[in-house]
Amino acid sequence: MHSPHNRRILLIDDMVSIHDDFRKILAPQAAQDRLDQLESRLFGTEPRMQVSGFELDCALQGAQGVAMAGAAAEAQRPYAVAFVDMRMPPGWDGVQTIERLWQTDSALQVVLCTAYSDYSWEEVLDRLDGHERLLVLKKPFDAIEVRQMANTLVDKWNLMRQAAWKMETLEAAVRSRTEELSQANLRLQAEMEERKQLESRMVQTEKLASIGQLAAGVAHEINNPLGFLSSNFGMLEEYLQSVFDILSVYESAEPGMAESAATLIRCTREQSKLAFLREDIPVLIAESREGMERVGKIVQSLKDFSRADTEQKWEWADLHRGIESTMNIIASDIRKSADLVREYGDLPLVECVPSQLNQVVMNLLVNAVHAAGPGRGRIVVRTGAADGEAWFEVEDAGCGIPADVLPRIFDPFFTTKAIGKGTGLGLSLSYGIVQRHQGRIEVRTALGEGSTFRVTLPVRQQLAAA
The missing domain is CATH 3.30.565.10 (Histidine kinase-like ATPase, C-terminal domain)
Known part of the structure; x- marks a missing residue:
């Protein structure tokens, strides 16, 4: 929260009489105020308009004034305005004093009081980089002029302090809001990333489900004819074995047959390569059965992989x-x-x-x-x-x-x-x-x-x- 209205003034002048003059102008005696109030009550007159006073502190040399300004700033009770005399032998002159005052308190409003100077006005401005904080009061000065300057500069200092406080408050609010927006943006990005992952997983899950259903359907369609094939293949093995058994009987009965019949059987046997067929057919059957078993394993693997059920x-x-x-x-x-x-x-x-x-x-x-x-x-x-x-x-x-x-x-x-x-x-x-x-x-x-x-x-x- 900003501080109360500041009406503190520092006067730096090597003449005590000047101090007294400024007290009369800027800090009227409390006794006079009480007399005015008593007069108003006794004679029924309208009370005189109270002139708002200032809190005035005085220093005889520049070094003393700079020390007082530094102490006031550290105590969080800074001066709003400083009236500084130009020539204050044997110490710093006004320009040197103002330079050090602004090093201590850069917001201080300064009035340079001078009757004559060792510097031209251009030299003063060149040395003091703070034209917006500096006014010149020519001696001899008028009381009204001093009070107007004091009022104006005090108001200026307070308005600048309020503006700075509002700016700090605004900047803090902006930083806070920016942080909130940054956090919200991070959360939004995280949610978008999570949603993106979820959507990709949903798409992939749907694909896997479709693949699983397809695999299960394919496995079912293959499994049915494979069952017929396996069953019929077993019967075919039995039939072939019966045929081989009959051929063996014919071979054993061949010596008792007529020569013409025996010759016909031998020729037919040689042409059909019966001996080779007896060796090769069991091999073909074994390979075919192995192939069917492999197809069966693939079908079972498809069912296990999809697990559609x-x-x-x-x-x-x-x-x-x-x-x-x-x-x-x-x-x-x-x-x-x-x-x-x-x-x-x-x-x-x-x-x-x-x-x-x-x-x-x-x-x-x-x-x-x-x-x-x-x-x-x-x-x-x-x-x-x-x-x-x-x-x-x-x-x-x-x-x-x-x-x-x-x-x-x-x-x-x-x-x-x-x-x-x-x-x-x-x-x-x-x-x-x-x-x-x-x-x-x-x-x-x-x-x-x-x-x-x-x-x-x-x-x-x-x-x-x-």
Whole structure:
């Protein structure tokens, strides 16, 4: 809050008579005021208009006046105006005194009192850089002139002080409002970033749901004819075995047949390459059955990966099964680029959303395949458990992650891959999935040596996540 109206005046003059004159002009005696009031009460006359007085302090030399101004400023009771004589031997003259006064209190309004001077007015202005705070009073001076100057400069000082206080208040309000706006802007940016991530996750989740439904549908459509094929293939094996048994009987009965019939059978046997067929047909059947079993595994992996029947429910799942299902889906990509090594530990069942963790595994494996580069790489998948947590990690022997890129790898849409090779959402979505599982995803990397991404999950979820 701004200070009360300041009417403090400092007079610096080496003549005591001047001090007395200024007291009469600027600080009327209290006794005279009391006599005026008594006269008004006795004779019923109108009281004389009270002239507002000033608080006047006097100094005989410039050094004394500067010390008084400094003490007043430190005491938070500064002078508003100073009347300074030009010549005050043997000490500082008026110009020197004013220079030091303004060094002590730059807001002080000054009146330079002079009858004659060792300086021209131009020299005074050149030395004193404060023309807006300086007036000149020529001696001999008039009392009215002194009082008018005092009133005007005191009002000016108070108005400037009020303006400065209002400016400080306004600046403080502006700073406060600016800080509020900055904080609001930061919150808005955070909310926009969060919304952007949520929208990207929703889009990706919808895509995954569509892919899951498609995979489940494809698996179902393949599984039905595969069941017919497998059943019929078993019957075909039995029929072929019966045919081979009949042919064996014919061969054993061949010596007792007529020569013409035996010759016909031998020629037919040689033309049909029966011996070769007996060796090759079982091999073809075994290979076909192996192919059907592989198709069956792929179908089961699609079903395990999509888990369309779970509707994203939390359940106790075998992480190894999910990892294997995911590796089966992208087995061809892995075989083209790297050797896959499994280093599995003992894992308990983990409470999770299996399809979401399968997506994390796929993202990490795809990144590891891409990190392998043009040469053949090596991918290691490890698992383990300790202290109520289960973990799995994917290690590649690629080029590693640069230090300036590492802080941004989990940012949405950030990618170092070529245009069209990646969306920049894989690790971001994986991070979000792991966070929703109350887990953590960590990376160890070294340039030229590769990277390892480890996902650690609690075996049992807290109630908030369930």
